[in-house]
Amino acid sequence: MTETARPVAIVSGAARGIGASVVERLVAAGWSVVGIDLDTAESAAAWVEGDVTREDTWQRARDLAADLGALRVVVNNAGAQGAGARIADTEVEDFGRVMDVNVRSAFLGTRLALRHAEPGGAVVNVASNAGLRGIPRFGPYAAAKHAVIGLTRTAALEGARQQVRVNAVAPGPTDTRIMQAVARAFDADSPETAMSRMTRANPMGRFAQVDEVSAAITWLAGPDSAYVNGCVLSVDGGLTAA
Amino acid sequence: MEGNLFDLEGRVVVVTGASSGLGAQFARRLAGEGARVVLAARRRDRIEALAEELPDALAVECDVTSEDDCARLTQAALDRYGAIDVLVNNAGVSKPARVEDETVADFRQVVEVNLVATYSLSRRIGTLMAERGQGSIVNIASVVGMVGLGRMPQASYAASKAGVVNLTRELAAQWARSGVRVNAIAPGFFPSEMTEGLFGDPKGEAWVAKLTPMGRGGRDGELDGALLYLASDASSYVTGVVLPVDGGWTAV
Numbered sequence: 001m002t003e004t005a006r007p008v009a010i011v012s013g014a015a016r017g018i019g020a021s022v023v024e025r026l027v028a029a030g031w032s033v034v035g036i037d038l039d040t041a042e043s044a045a046a047w048v049e050g051d052v053t054r055e056d057t058w059q060r061a062r063d064l065a066a067d068l069g070a071l072r073v074v075v076n077n078a079g080a081q082g083a084g085a086r087i088a089d090t091e092v093e094d095f096g097r098v099m100d101v102n103v104r105s106a107f108l109g110t111r112l113a114l115r116h117a118e119p120g121g122a123v124v125n126v127a128s129n130a131g132l133r134g135i136p137r138f139g140p141y142a143a144a145k146h147a148v149i150g151l152t153r154t155a156a157l158e159g160a161r162q163q164v165r166v167n168a169v170a171p172g173p174t175d176t177r178i179m180q181a182v183a184r185a186f187d188a189d190s191p192e193t194a195m196s197r198m199t200r201a202n203p204m205g206r207f208a209q210v211d212e213v214s215a216a217i218t219w220l221a222g223p224d225s226a227y228v229n230g231c232v233l234s235v236d237g238g239l240t241a242a
Numbered sequence: 243m244e245g246n247l248f249d250l251e252g253r254v255v256v257v258t259g260a261s262s263g264l265g266a267q268f269a270r271r272l273a274g275e276g277a278r279v280v281l282a283a284r285r286r287d288r289i290e291a292l293a294e295e296l297p298d299a300l301a302v303e304c305d306v307t308s309e310d311d312c313a314r315l316t317q318a319a320l321d322r323y324g325a326i327d328v329l330v331n332n333a334g335v336s337k338p339a340r341v342e343d344e345t346v347a348d349f350r351q352v353v354e355v356n357l358v359a360t361y362s363l364s365r366r367i368g369t370l371m372a373e374r375g376q377g378s379i380v381n382i383a384s385v386v387g388m389v390g391l392g393r394m395p396q397a398s399y400a401a402s403k404a405g406v407v408n409l410t411r412e413l414a415a416q417w418a419r420s421g422v423r424v425n426a427i428a429p430g431f432f433p434s435e436m437t438e439g440l441f442g443d444p445k446g447e448a449w450v451a452k453l454t455p456m457g458r459g460g461r462d463g464e465l466d467g468a469l470l471y472l473a474s475d476a477s478s479y480v481t482g483v484v485l486p487v488d489g490g491w492t493a494v
């Protein structure tokens with residue numbers, strides 16, 4: 001594959017966790033990837049060190065992508081779960097921050113794709129099982145991920161005729177720093193106890209590994225899912241089926 | 243997860259309803275990926291002819307509503323290959339009729355093939371998989387198991403496929419710790435014998451195009467990706483999922 005023939009993807013939250021695993025898979029499959037994160041890593045062809053809630057971050061990513069070739073895929077993966085407090089104890093500013101990092105960012109990335117991705121392109125939004133059910137202490141996060149799913153479904157309808165598909169992946173608990181933070185929010189004294197409680201509560205009795213989540217994301221990003229549009233694919237060991 | 247994420251080389255896959263349409267396509271594709279495929283359907287000549295075409299496949303005449311036939315199918319697969327890795331519950335029938343004209347006997351018959359047989363084979367083969375501690379069951383549901391249609395009236399089909407949807411979730415939950423994953427694919431409209439009337443009629447095709455956000459029905463092979471994903475270890479943490487492959491039909 002020549003440099004210019006490589007399909008181009010923008011992946012947000014690409015420095016670690018699920019996003020880093022997506023970048024690894026795409027690069028191995030011959031894609032040119034523009035990574036966005038607050039921190040820089042070496043893995044992608046180009047990198048934007050920036051905040052995904054800001055429009056200029058996406059503008060920079062778009063410019064870098066244009067230098068690499070035709071934009072085909074945007075993976076809106078950057079997200080954060082917030083502090084972990086009951087709604088009654090949550091400040092509106094904290095609510096706003098969680099909405100911004102999860103929803104505003106996904107809006108900006110999705111809009112960029114609907115404006116600029118080539119036909120045959122795809123958007124994959126990383127939602128969460130918290131986008132399909134309530135999670136006490138994570139009200140803003142659940143609200144935000146439900147919103148990401150609404151955005152996904154609507155964008156799927158609007159993108160369909162220009163042949164840009166839009167789907168979401170809803171990971172269950174995944175072995176990244178997010179789950180460590182969640183465990184601390186549930187039980188500050190003994191996060192290990194919270195962790196093992198969550199592990200036991202999962203039908204498959206374990207968390208996902210990042211490469212199990214990124215496999216679903218790259219599948220939805222590529223041609224093997226050509227007729228899949230507007231779907232929310234759970235990768236959660238059966239959590240939301242039970 | 244190294245190498246080919248979707249690897250099915252040498253896996254033993256039972257496909258019901260492999261004599262035509264989606265089932266025959268699935269069998270060909272699975273065989274193309276190196277799987278050893280057991281073809282089940284009533285029309286023996288067809289599955290035997292297909293088995294001839296494939297490198298390592300076994301045809302077993304089977305009416306999935308017969309417990310005896312299902313027992314024979316399972317035994318034949320075990321005799322030949324030793325174990326079953328994947329079960330694709332694809333056999334299905336539809337009898338479109340408005341509810342006023344649909345008889346209770348018709349309704350029962352459709353539920354018997356689409357739902358009861360899916361349960362029965364899953365129970366039989368899934369139990370063996372659970373004993374071995376590994377396996378993947380893929381049920382072919384339908385968008386019609388998730389939304390009502392009206393224009394293509396068939397209460398029996400809609401009810402049976404909705405049953406498959408929640409059967410999938412319940413079996414997934416029961417077997418989650420046994421290494422057996424249970425998922426479903428919910429296709430939109432694809433050309434097959436079942437949909438000949440629909441795609442043969444320009445009005446039918448226009449109706450599908452109008453109701454599908456992507457503006458068209460599914461094409462041959464467009465379910466393969468979902469099947470290979472759910473059948474293989476690429477989906478090792480996915481269970482109890484109903485994956486629509488419908489051009490956005492159920493996203494609306």
Ligand SMILES: NC(=O)c1ccc[n+]([C@@H]2O[C@H](COP(=O)([O-])OP(=O)(O)OC[C@H]3O[C@@H](n4cnc5c(N)ncnc54)[C@H](OP(=O)(O)O)[C@@H]3O)[C@@H](O)[C@H]2O)c1
Nearest residue numbers: 259261262263264284285305306333334431432434435436
């Ligand atoms: N085509 C679509 O648009 C569409 C959409 C959603 C879901 N589906 C589902 O996809 C599956 C395959 O359908 P298709 O479209 O490929 O239709 P098809 O061409 O009519 O195939 C149906 C298959 O089921 C088999 N079958 C029916 N009754 C059986 C029984 N009692 N025992 C064993 N096998 C039986 C048939 O084989 P024999 O007659 O030889 O037994 C045939 O191979 C079905 O579950 C259907 O509901 C199809």
Ligand SMILES: NC(=O)c1ccc[n+]([C@@H]2O[C@H](COP(=O)([O-])OP(=O)(O)OC[C@H]3O[C@@H](n4cnc5c(N)ncnc54)[C@H](O)[C@@H]3O)[C@@H](O)[C@H]2O)c1
Nearest residue numbers: 013016017018037038051052077078079128173174176178
């Ligand atoms: N880990 C889980 O259990 C889990 C479960 C469901 C959903 N998710 C979702 O998966 C996605 C990835 O999460 P992860 O588990 O890999 O977490 P992670 O914290 O390991 O990675 C998230 C990445 O996003 C980046 N990021 C966060 N805010 C940003 C901002 N404003 N601008 C730019 N980059 C920013 C971070 O720097 C980090 O590199 C998130 O959307 C998360 O909500 C995770």
